[in-house]
Amino acid sequence: MKSIDLRSDTVTLPPPEMRKAIAEAELGDDVFGDDPTVNRLEAISAEVMGKEAALLTTSGTQSNLTALLSHCQSGDEVIVGDEAHILHFEAGGAFALGGLGLRTVHNDERGRLDLDEVRQAVRSRDVHFPPTGLICVENTHNRCGGSVLSEDDLAAVRALADEYGLPVHLDGARLFNAAVALELPASRLAQYADSVSFSLCKGLACPIGSLLCGSRELIHRARRFRKMLGGGMRQAGIIAAAGVYALENMVDRLADDHANARVLAEGLAGIPGVNLIPPQTNLVYFTAEGWDLGELVRRLGGQGIICLNEGGAIRMVTHYGIDRGDVEEAALDVRSLLEKRA
Ligand SMILES: *Cc1c(COP(=O)(O)O)cnc(C)c1O
Numbered sequence: 001m002k003s004i005d006l007r008s009d010t011v012t013l014p015p016p017e018m019r020k021a022i023a024e025a026e027l028g029d030d031v032f033g034d035d036p037t038v039n040r041l042e043a044i045s046a047e048v049m050g051k052e053a054a055l056l057t058t059s060g061t062q063s064n065l066t067a068l069l070s071h072c073q074s075g076d077e078v079i080v081g082d083e084a085h086i087l088h089f090e091a092g093g094a095f096a097l098g099g100l101g102l103r104t105v106h107n108d109e110r111g112r113l114d115l116d117e118v119r120q121a122v123r124s125r126d127v128h129f130p131p132t133g134l135i136c137v138e139n140t141h142n143r144c145g146g147s148v149l150s151e152d153d154l155a156a157v158r159a160l161a162d163e164y165g166l167p168v169h170l171d172g173a174r175l176f177n178a179a180v181a182l183e184l185p186a187s188r189l190a191q192y193a194d195s196v197s198f199s200l201c202k203g204l205a206c207p208i209g210s211l212l213c214g215s216r217e218l219i220h221r222a223r224r225f226r227k228m229l230g231g232g233m234r235q236a237g238i239i240a241a242a243g244v245y246a247l248e249n250m251v252d253r254l255a256d257d258h259a260n261a262r263v264l265a266e267g268l269a270g271i272p273g274v275n276l277i278p279p280q281t282n283l284v285y286f287t288a289e290g291w292d293l294g295e296l297v298r299r300l301g302g303q304g305i306i307c308l309n310e311g312g313a314i315r316m317v318t319h320y321g322i323d324r325g326d327v328e329e330a331a332l333d334v335r336s337l338l339e340k341r342a
Helices: 016-023 036-049 060-071 115-121 151-164 175-182 186-190 216-228 237-249 254-269 293-302 324-341
Strands: 053-057 077-081 101-105 132-138 168-171 195-199 210-214 274-276 283-288 308-310 313-317
Touching: 016 237, 036 053, 036 186, 036 195, 036 210, 036 237, 053 060, 053 216, 053 237, 060 132, 060 168, 060 195, 060 210, 060 216, 101 115, 115 151, 132 151, 151 168, 151 186, 175 186, 175 195, 175 254, 210 216, 254 274, 254 283, 254 324, 283 293, 293 308, 293 313, 293 324
Parallel strands: 077 101, 077 132, 132 168, 168 195
Antiparallel strands: 053 210, 195 210, 274 283, 283 313, 308 313
């Protein structure tokens, strides 16, 4: 039976050339700073993001928590959007391991922070209040449909943070999707943040890994927190080799994923009863009137179209390994199920 796995861009498998790069990677012990492939990946990543330094971590979750710990002190409050990945999907690490409060402000449907709310959320210096330590933004915004924050959106957050002397962390797990959608280098988006994390294991198709980028001083602090969180890895060049390959070969093709997402969305939008917002990148969310979405996901799964019921919508994600024929087929299968019922 066919299997078209649209659950996430994390299900991507490494291309053959990436596996070859992994097999041939030059290795050392990265905890001693001796793994040449890790050092190369960190140097390339810093350059791509326009930062002084970078740190390879095990996951986006580890990058984000490492960033929070590096910017803040225990007892601080971190301002995040109420749809932020850091708030919903990172196991509460900021609270549990960082002793940090997450103060939420409204994310609009495009993933932007409500700046008036941010302003109100920043604490004045008073013995009663937890100090505000950091503002976090997310681009592309996962729970807001893979939406893209523009340069202007990010610059506005930067300007506000500067007024209060606060650092900004950018959760850029899919920052390259935003950069490709805007046809800008990623560094143009990263310039408004003091630190940026990006994932290797989503659309870039690596098996493992994320990078945290920032100033030399911040990354120096981050290295100790990564160690504390269990992210000090030895011959991590095995992972880094995939990352180097990905940065050189897998970024521009994200445009194909975006084009396939548009084709999928157009196919779905033409089906009576389907509601969706046109995707800006590779995440497609839709609802189907009169359907229990869990049931619809099960029925599609029975036909080899694998997707998720997430937060009141069905999620289908395009990625390396999914082509135009696959998304056309997925849309046709949704249509036939809905029409059979109607
Ligand atoms: C996936 C994701 C992360 C976390 O990445 P993991 O590698 O799964 O820990 C962080 N932020 C956003 C926006 C993500 O989509």
